[in-house]
Amino acid sequence: LELESDLRHALEQQQFVLHYQPQFLADGRTLTGVEALLRWQHPARGLVPPGDFIPALEELGLVVEVGDWVIGEACRQIAQWQAQGRAVPKVSVNISARQFADGKLAQRIATLLAASGIAPACLELELTESILMQDVGEAMRVLGSLKQLGPSIAIDDFGTGYSSLNYLKQFPIDVLKIDRSFVDGLPQGEQDGQIARAIIAMAHSLGMSVIAEGVENQAQLNFLREHNCDEVQGFYLGRPISASALLAGRQAWG
Ligand code: G
Ligand code: G
Numbered sequence: 529l530e531l532e533s534d535l536r537h538a539l540e541q542q543q544f545v546l547h548y549q550p551q552f553l554a555d556g557r558t559l560t561g562v563e564a565l566l567r568w569q570h571p572a573r574g575l576v577p578p579g580d581f582i583p584a585l586e587e588l589g590l591v592v593e594v595g596d597w598v599i600g601e602a603c604r605q606i607a608q609w610q611a612q613g614r615a616v617p618k619v620s621v622n623i624s625a626r627q628f629a630d631g632k633l634a635q636r637i638a639t640l641l642a643a644s645g646i647a648p649a650c651l652e653l654e655l656t657e658s659i660l661m662q663d664v665g666e667a668m669r670v671l672g673s674l675k676q677l678g679p680s681i682a683i684d685d686f687g688t689g690y691s692s693l694n695y696l697k698q699f700p701i702d703v704l705k706i707d708r709s710f711v712d713g714l715p716q717g718e719q720d721g722q723i724a725r726a727i728i729a730m731a732h733s734l735g736m737s738v739i740a741e742g743v744e745n746q747a748q749l750n751f752l753r754e755h756n757c758d759e760v761q762g763f764y765l766g767r768p769i770s771a772s773a774l775l776a777g778r779q780a781w782g
């Protein structure tokens with residue numbers, strides 16, 4: 529595939545870019561963080577979304593290297609915002625299965641954090657349930673070493689995988705992200721409503737906070753706020769945009 533040979537050069541050609549999607553308290557106004565989302569600025573095809581090239585990165589064995597770039601770039605951006613005197617929210621980055629299984633993820637992140645000079649607590653790592661359930665013992669060790677570094681840990685797409693609740697309570701997890709498939713049907717969908725409420729109640733009883741992703745309208749936001757969801761993210765509140773666009777749209781920020 530032509531795209532694959534292009535992908536091999538994308539890093540050195542500096543064609544990757546991070547977009548940032550804002551996250552808010554359930555009031556829908558107070559910025560609490562941003563999720564960093566990878567895009568590929570292809571010279572001919574324009575902005576390529578991650579779903580179209582991350583599987584190829586995995587196959588080419590480049591996903592760890594690009595993952596390092598993502599984490600380093602997010603840290604660099606945090607440092608820049610801080611240098612500009614912005615009240616910097618935390619930045620979450622998505623971690624792929626290969627990155628997690630690499631065996632040196634904590635070491636890699638420690639190096640990138642040290643190079644940026646930022647407070648590790650400004651970084652959040654998003655992992656899926658399937659990543660954690662593949663090898664529970666190994667996951668426990670890796671999570672322990674990641675937590676020691678200082679970033680918070682979020683479970684992405686929660687509710688779509690197969691988490692053992694027994695392990696969930698033992699893992700050092702800070703945040704559950706309710707998958708957008710359950711947010712879609714709110715507020716009328718009785719099942720989605722029950723599921724969202726159950727996830728919120730369970731997270732809180734385990735001492736975790738909850739963010740709902742994929743919030744696309746005011747009715748969903750109202751439902752989530754009324755049912756004590758802590759944070760919200762979605763197109764209704766803000767699309768993923770470049771760092772400069774994020775800054776331009778938020779004059780009050782910092
Ligand atoms: O931004 P978009 O909706 O197109 O993202 C599609 C998918 O790509 C999402 O599942 C998201 O988690 C994933 N993704 C986005 N950025 C990254 C990244 O930097 N690393 C990994 N591993 N996945 C990412
Ligand atoms: O798997 P993950 O949760 O990391 O996926 C994040 C992706 O979800 C983002 O890249 C973004 O494009 C997409 N996304 C964010 N908000 C919404 C939304 O409100 N609706 C839909 N359909 N997708 C969203």
Ligand code: MN
Nearest residue numbers: 563622654684
């Ligand atoms: Mn995510």
Ligand code: NA
Nearest residue numbers: 684685707741
């Ligand atoms: Na998700």
